[in-house]
Amino acid sequence: MVDANMPILVVDDYSTTIRIVHSLLRQLGFNNLDEASNGAEALKKLQAKPHGLVISDWNMEPMTGYELLLKMRADANMRRTPFIMITAESKTENVVAAKQAGANNYIVKPFNAPTLKQKLASIFGEF
Amino acid sequence: MSDAKGYEECWDLATEATARPVEVNGLEAAVSRLAPRALSTHDLPSVRAEISAARQEMQNGIDRIIDQVEALLRDQDACATPALTMARCTAILEACAFQDLTGQRLSKVSTLIDDLEPRLADLADQSRLEEAVAPETAESHRRREMMLNGPALRGPEVTQAVIDDLFG
Secondary structure, three states, X not given: OOOOOOOEEEEOOOHHHHHHHHHHHHHOOOOOEEEEOOHHHHHHHHHHOOOOEXXXXXXXXXXXXXXXXXXXXXXXXXXXXXXXXXXXXXXXXXXXHHHHHOOOEEEEOOOOHHHHHHHHHHHHOOO | OOXXXXXXXXXXXXXHHHOOOHHHHHHHHHHHHHOHHHHHHHHHHHHHHHHHHHHHHHHHHHHHHHHHHHHHHHHHHHOOOHHHHHHXXXXXXXXXXXXXXXXXXXXXXXXXXXXXXHHHHHHHHHOOOOOOOOOOOHHXXXXXXXXXXXXXXXXXXXXXXXXXHHHO
């Protein structure tokens, strides 16, 4: 059973996307929601406090979501933290690179609520 | 060689050297039509300002819409009155007006591009110079290294279904 109180970090440089994802997560029952506007800010938050899930955009400055993923997978404390990439990057090279780097799932923008729910279920089981 | 003949030859050489070939005249005219000074001091800064304003209007509009949607979702729990729901829906409709304003701003940008394109083509036709390949900047290097391509013009290149298969 997934813990509805686990901290979830949503990383995107567009506040609109963070608000949309937060709203969808709240509808799914999650209520401990955190945010960061780029990979560097996210990494600081992850180092300060463990999170149960990271949902991140790819295209951000100064640190991309892909770099964040690589750094998380190289860190023993974050190696197993589930990571979902939500991005407009839809080239094969991006999807393959994310998979090889250890992303648990990949959602291409624009996305809808059922898709997000389905990816969460694939990581945490049905809820 | 007589002085007169020498003078004549020198005159011819000087005339040839200072004559303005037709190509140069054409190039000058093309540069003039391009109006680079007006472009750099007025047109391009105006376009940048329009894009910036459009971004801000979009952000404001979307923020107002999300505010109301989040309130509607909260109202569900609080058993809101139909009048309050109606007021929130009206506010969402009003906020959608940003699309009209941003559309007009983007039209201005399109107009400049439409206007600029033939002037640049004219200049390219007049110029016989071989075009230099722009060196890779630090920014473009990073974008290539980090696979930062941005959204594809005609929707995702790889569909969600294909991605799902890959992630199994």
